[in-house]
Amino acid sequence: MSIPKITTARWDVEDGHTLAGYERTGGYSALKKALEMTPAEVHEEVKTASLLGRGGAGFPAGVKWGFCPPGVWPRYLVVNGDESEPGTYKDRIMLERDPHQLIEGCLLACYALGLSQCFLYVRGEMAHGQERVAAALNEAYEAGYVGKNILGTEVSVDVVLHWGAGAYIVGEETALIESLEGNRGMPRLKPPFFPAAIGLYGKPTIVNNVETLSNIPWIINNGGQAFADIGEAPSTGTRVFAVSGHVNNPGVFEVEFGTTTFRDLIMGEEYGGGIRNGGSLKAFIPGGASAPWFFEEHLDLPLEKGTVDRAGSMLGSGAIVVMDQTTDIVKACHNVVRFFSRESCGKCSPCREGTSWLEKILQRIIDGNGRRADLALLMDVCDNISPGIAWPPKQTTICPLGPSAVSPIASVIERFADEFDAYLGEPSTEQAVEVR
Template identity: 45%
Template sequence: MSRANGDATMPTFSKSAPHPKERRIILANAEDPDFDGTLEAYEGRGGYGELKKAFGMTPEDVCKEVLDSGVRGRGGAGFPAGMKWKFLDRRSGKPVYLICNADESEPGTFKDRQIIHKDPHQLIEGMMITAFAIQAKQAYIYIREEMPYGARILDEAIEAARAKGYVGDNILGSDYSCDLVVHRGAAAYICGEETGLIESLEGKRAYPRIKPPYFPAALGLYMCPTIVNNVETLCNVKHIVAMGGGEFAKIGTTGNTGTRIWCLSGHVQKPGYFELECGKATYGELINDLGGGLLPGRKLQAVIPGGSSAKVLRAGERFTGKLRSGEAFDWGIDDIPLDFDSPMAAGSMSGSGAVIVVDDSVNIVEVLANINAFYAHESCGQCTPCREGSLWMKKITGRMVSGGARREDAALLASIGDQIAGRTICAHGEACAWPTQSFVAKFRDEFEAAAERNPDEWKNREFRLV
C-alpha cells in the first residue's frame, strides 16, 4: 500500500497510546504504532477471519447475532442496527444495497476518520460481512469530500481486498458476489442524513426524503431496499461475528452494548478520541481524567454531550429522574454515564459521541452564534422552517455578538427554535433548533445580559455572521 511505500503526498497519521480506562476493540489495531493498515498487516492479525467465519454461517444467522448483540447505531440516532436490518423489505424482490455512511460531519466528531485512515480493512471486512448478512447486491462507502486521504486509502484497500477475493465476484470462492465502491460526497453536512446521502449518491441534490413513505429499508437507493450504517457500527459487526452476539452484549451495559469512541474537544488539556466501554465511565472521567481536565484557572461553563446539535448541559445543572430500569438518578454533568441512554435521560443525547467542553473564557452567546452559523450554512434549504429559521437564528446571534443584542432576542430565539423543531422533513430541523432552544433556556441570564454588555467587550466584533 502506498503509505507503506512512503508516498510523499500521504500524511502520516499520529497514533495515541491507550489510556488505562480505555477498552480498545475498534481502535485496537488502528492505534497500534506497529500496525500500518495494509492488507498484509491486517491479515497478520487475523484480518478477514471473521469474513470467513460469517461465510460459514447463513445470512440469517449473522443477522441474528447482530440483533442479539444489541449494537446501536454509532452515527447519532443510536437505533439498534439489528433491528434496522430486520426492517429490510425482502418481499419486493428488488436488489438490496448497503451504504456505509462515512460522511462524518457533525462538529466535534472525528472518530470515523481514524478508522478509515488507520485501519481501512476493518471497515471493509465489517461491510462485506454486513453485505453478506443482508445479501446486498452492491455496497457503497459514501465518504465526505473533506477526507481525500481517506478516499484514497479506501480505494487502495478495496483493490487489495478485491485481489484477495474478499470483495467483488465470488467472495471467498462462494457464489455470493458484492462489489464495494467508494463515493466521495460533495461537502455538505446534510449528506450525512441517510436519505439525503442516498439522493446524493444517486447524483441529485442531497435533499432528504419525506418519511413516510421513503424509509431506506423499503425505498432507499434507486427506490430499492437499502441499509445505511455508520463506519463505527459496521466495524462492530466484525467483532460481533468474532465473539458472538451474546458475548458482545456483555460489553457495556444492558441496552448500551459494546464500546464507543468518544471525541473530546474544546477547552480541555488533552482533547482526543477515546474508546470506552459503554456506561462504564462518566462524562466527568472523560473530561477530567482522560482529557486531563480543564485548562489551568478556568471554570467549566457548559458541555455539549453529543455533537454540536445536542442540547447543551450547563455546569452546575442537576439532572434527576428515573432510568428505564426504574432506578432513580441525580446527576451533575460529571456523573452522567457515557452511553446512549444516560445523556438522553439528562435531556440531551450522546449523538455522534462528540463531547465539546466550554469553559468560562468565552461568552456563551458567541458559542451559540458559532453553532448557528454552521447550521444555517448547512441547511439544505428544502423545507421552510429549517431553511428560513436557521438563517434567521444565525442573523440574530450574529447581531448579538457584534454589539446589537436586545433583551427580547432571547425570547425571539426560543420562539424560532420552537417553530422549527419537529416540523421539518429531516432531523436537521432539530439539529439547528436544539442548540438555540437549550442555550437560551439554560443561559437565559447570559442572553439577556448580552443586551447590557458594552459592545467593545465582544471579542469577535468583526465576526459578524450575516
C-alpha cells in the same frame, strides 16, 4: 475489568491499514468464519450483540437489518462515511487507519442480508481517508476478499468507493441516498421513504455508519453475547468518543459504553485530563452540535443512551465539546447556530428561513445592535422550527437539522441570561415588538 479494544485496536499498528498488517492481526477471519455460517446465523449474532447504530440516532443495527421487505430485490448497502458533526472525527480515523475492518464489516452485512452491492460513501474533504480506502479495496479485490466469487464461494459483491463534495446534510440517510443517486443532497420524507423499504433507486437499502460496521468483524469473531456482555444494556460494547475544546488532553478515545461517565472522559487522566489551565467547566456539548448542552450537574451521568436521552440530550455521534469559564456563551451559541444556518439544504422553509434568522439575530446581539425583544423573537423562531422546544424535539421540517439549531439556544438563553443582558444593555423603555 479490562475492556478489549474493538474498533480502535489497530490504530497503533503501523501497517494496520494495509492488507498484510490487517491479516497479521486477525483480519478477514470473521469473513471466513461467516461464510461457514448461514446468513441468518450471522444476522442473529448482530441482533444478540444489541449493537446500537453509532451515527447519531442510536437505533439497534440488528433490528434495522431486519426491516428489508422480503422478496424485494436487489438490496443495497450504503455506508455512511459522510461524517461532518462538529466535535468528532472518529470515522475519519477508522477510514484512515483501519479501512479493511470496515470493508470486512460491509461484506459481513452483505452476506447476512443478501445485499447485492455496497457503496462506501466517504466525505469529500477526507482525501487521505479516500486514498486509504481505495488502496485497501484494491488489495482486497486482488486477494479475492471482495468482488466476484469471494474466497471461491458463490458470494459476489462489489464494494464501490464513492465520495461526497461538502454538505453536512448528506449525513442524513435519505439525503445520503439522494446524493448517491447524483442529486442535490436533500432529505426525503419518511414515511414513505424509509431506506430499508424504499432506498437507493427505490430498492431496500441498509444505511449504516462507519463505526457501526467496524464493530461487526469483532462480533462475528467473538460472538454477539461477548459484545453484549460489555457495557450497560442496551448500550453495549464500546464506543469511540472525541473530547475537544478546553481540556488538557483533547483526543479520541474508545471506552466501555454505558458505564463510563462524562466526568471520567473529561476529567480523567487517561482521557481529557481536566479543564485547561486549572480552570472550571462552564458547559459541554455531550453529543455533537445537534445536542442540547450539558453543565456541571450532568458530569456524573454515564455515557448510556437511555440515561442521556432522559436527561434531555443525546450522545449523538460521540462528540464532546468542552467549554471553560472564559467562554463567551453568546458567541459559542451563535457559532453552532451559524453552522446549521449554512448547512441547511433549503428544502423546508422553517429551517431554511428560520436558521438564518436565528443566526442574524444572534449576530446583531453580538454586534451590540440587539433589542430586548430579540430574546422572545429567538424563542418564537425556535418554536416555529420545533414546536414546544421540547426534548426529544418535535419538528415542522422533514429532517432534524432545523431542530438542531434550536438546541444551543434553548440550552443557554435562560441559564446565561446575564450574558445576553450584557450584550443587550439595560432594559429600555422601548416598546417590545409584537412578533406574531
